[in-house]
Amino acid sequence: MKIISTNLGDKREIDWKGKKVTTGIFKFPVDDSIFLDVETVKEDTICDRNYHGGIDQAVYGYSLKHYDFWKEKYPNLDWSYGMFGENLTIDDLDETKIHVGDTYKVGECxxxxxxxxxxxxxxGxxxxxxxxxxxxxxxxMSGxxxxxxxIGNVKAGDVFEQLKSCPENPTIAEVYETKK
Known part of the structure; x- marks a missing residue:
């Protein structure tokens, strides 16, 4: 697995059907490395700390391979990496093969x-x-x-080197399916 894009977003207030919505989901690629801290990505905006950020949700990764599926469904969108609110767009992130607890070295992290x-x-x-x-x-395809x-910096091109595999734990896809 390799980082294709690092993405950050600013706080944005939008009018959604007559209601003000504050969000940090509008993330876009940046040229520089990004710093992954214990609870968040430095210089990235998180508006709802109940569901984003924190120890177990410090950084969100989404697979580049999933983009083709969604582009077919939404061909008229202005597509860029970060569309799903991910900080890391990763070339081949496969939720059906990655287990809770799997550990990786990537960049300095x-x-x-x-x-x-x-x-x-x-x-939406x-x-x-x-x-x-x-x-x-x-x-x-949950990401x-x-x-x-x-903690440390990561950048586009950094490769995930697996340090620990936890096949005894459920895959991310298995966890996701139990929450539906």
Whole structure:
């Protein structure tokens, strides 16, 4: 696995059907490395700490391979990496093969797989279509949250080197399917 893009977002207030919505889901690629801290990605905006950030959700990764599936469903969107609110767009992140507890060295960091992302209405805001939330739930393409065991910088091109495998634990896809 390799990082294709590092993505950051700013706080954005938008009008969604007559209601003000504050979100940090609008993330876009950056050229520089990003710093993965214990509870968050430095210089990235998190607006709802109940569901994003924290020890077990410090950084969110999403697979580049999933983009083709979604581009077919939403061909008219202005596509860029970070569309799913991910900080790391990773070339081949496979939720059906990665287990809770698997640990990797990437860039200066050591990261541990913790859980899948559960979509909220802000994904629908990002896509300008609430149907995507249900469609997201009906796949195993959830993306993965990581805990940061060793803080540091990562950048596009950095490779994930597996340090620990936990095949006795459920895969991210298995965890995700139990939460539907």
């Amino acid at each position: 050591i990261v541990e797989v913790t859980k899948p992302r559960q979509p909220c209405m802000k994904l 805001v990002r896509f300008n279509n609430m149907k995507v939330v249900k469609q997201f739930w009906n796949t195993t 993965i949250y990581f805990k940061i065991l060793q």
